[in-house]
Amino acid sequence: MKTRARHSSAQRLRQMHDQLAKAYGLQHWWPAKTAFEVVLGAYLTQNTAWKSVESSLANLSAAGALTIEGLRALSMEELRALIRPSGFATRKAPALKAFIDMLDAEFSSSLDALAAEPTDVLRLRLLRLPVVGPETADAILLYALRHPVPVADEYLRRIVERHHLLEAAPGRNRKGYESLVQLTREAFAPDPNDEHARLFNEFHALTVAVGKAHCGRSAQCIGCPLAADLLQSQL
DNA sequence: CGCCAGGCCGTGT
């Protein structure tokens, strides 16, 4: 009889988290000082190296635009120029303005008021915003609004694909994204202390850390703390 | 120089 996996994919993913935590330690994510800076970073980092995002954030900081009021005060052209280093400025600038408009019109210009909405309602509202897809919405939910939702990114997608944690490799679409979220939920399902927000936070941060170092588009798993698992999974 | 980055969206099957 064929040997059955002794661990579910969710359990394996949880083990990976533990390995990565051991290898990389606490990540202290998201790299931002305020909730609004998280929102800015979440938009700006779309398909963009964080280094480039830092340039844009530095520009915004110098212009006093790391706050809601500061950003609102900028013209579209000014904003577009300031965030140019992180790319896609013609899309991201109007999108950021649209986020401010939503806050002003529906939530008294307050991120706290936004955060007070139920998670599922909030997620749907965020997804209606231009240039906000599932990952951006979830990053805002978790890191800016402190709701306990997993964040799946391209690095996690690659890890799950290369370690064969799902029957069908998750595609770069909504369904693939949701499958990664679901797997992550299962991996951290029974948490006695109800610290899902902290766990999802740490796990996502760790996937980015290992991803940046070892999980590029052309798979180079040499030196990756998960490489042993990868070999095991291919037996 | 060429490849890539912490996605998302519109279009064509």
Place this chain on the structure above:
DNA sequence: ACACGGCATGGC
């Protein structure tokens, strides 16, 4: 429903 190309810029 799904794949596929475009979107912009800068780091390495």
